[in-house]
Amino acid sequence: AQSVxxxxxxxxxxxxxxxxxxxxxxxxxxxxxxxxxQSPGQGLxxxxxxxxxxxxxxxxxxxxxxFKRSQSSFNLRKPSVHWSDAAEYFCAVALYGNxxxxxxxxxxxxxx
Amino acid sequence: xxxxxxxxxxxxxxxxxxxxxLCAQDMNHEYMYWYRQDPGMGLRLIHYSVGExxxxxxxxxxxxxxxxxxxxNFLLGLESAAPSQTSVYFCASTPREGASHYGYTFGSGTRLxxx
Numbered sequence: 001a002q003s004v005x006x007x008x009x010x011x012x013x014x015x016x017x018x019x020x021x022x023x024x025x026x027x028x029x030x031x032x033x034x035x036x037x038q039s040p041g042q043g044l045x046x047x048x049x050x051x052x053x054x055x056x057x058x059x060x061x062x063x064x065x066x067f068k069r070s071q072s073s074f075n076l077r078k079p080s081v082h083w084s085d086a087a088e089y090f091c092a093v094a095l096y097g098n099x100x101x102x103x104x105x106x107x108x109x110x111x112x
Numbered sequence: 113x114x115x116x117x118x119x120x121x122x123x124x125x126x127x128x129x130x131x132x133x134l135c136a137q138d139m140n141h142e143y144m145y146w147y148r149q150d151p152g153m154g155l156r157l158i159h160y161s162v163g164e165x166x167x168x169x170x171x172x173x174x175x176x177x178x179x180x181x182x183x184x185n186f187l188l189g190l191e192s193a194a195p196s197q198t199s200v201y202f203c204a205s206t207p208r209e210g211a212s213h214y215g216y217t218f219g220s221g222t223r224l225x226x227x
Contacts (some may be wrong), residue, residue: 009152032212041115043202043218044155051213090154094212098143098162099170104154 002027004093006103014111015082021106023091032094033074035065038105039087040066047089048075061085084112118203118219125193125226133188133222134168135203142208144186145170145216146178148199155202161186193226200224 005024013019025031032051036044047061055067065076074091088107092100114136119227125131135144137183142163147155147170159178167178175197177189186205200223204216 034215043220046215049215098211100211102154104152
């Protein structure tokens with residue numbers, strides 16, 4: 001069955017440090033991949049998406065993600081984290097039938 | 113531009129009570145979804161709709177019913193609430209061209225507690 005794995009439940013980084021959040025997927029065909037961010041008490045906001053072309057995609061708020069087919073990964077990165085980036089991040093893959101399957105999420109804490 | 117609006121935002125129910133969660137979108141989206149979010153489990157699909165008058169079961173449909181009588185509205189019902197249904201519920205929508213290209217637009221969620 002198709003699935004999305006986010007290996008890290010919690011990550012803590014210092015403000016100004018770089019960030020990488022991991023996402024691995026299990027899907028037979030070419031995947032359509034997404035990263036969402038959820039601030040406390042809020043809904044989910046789309047950060048970026050990949051469905052073809054350049055494997056490095058740019059998103060909002062200074063985030064980027066790289067699709068690596070050989071590793072079945074779609075890791076999210078940011079060069080310098082700001083305190084306002086503290087949130088929960090979800091990776092998702094789009095399935096046939098127009099449904100998204102989400103990972104369990106990674107909670108990012110930023111220390112000053 | 114409201115996007116996806118969920119009502120209510122918070123609710124406390126007693127075990128056995130019923131309620132309906134309303135989702136309304138003003139983007140003329142074809143597809144609509146109900147998810148529940150629980151700690152450590154991400155979002156799990158309850159039911160979804162591919163158009164007005166249609167509904168289908170998702171991953172965790174038991175204990176819930178849905179209706180989509182109008183294209184812009186998608187209702188989620190709990191006939192007899194149980195403590196296991198304590199969760200945050202999210203509605204989402206996507207246009208006819210599909211989730212693969214556009215992802216979802218989410219509502220802000222309904223936090224439901226069943227005591």
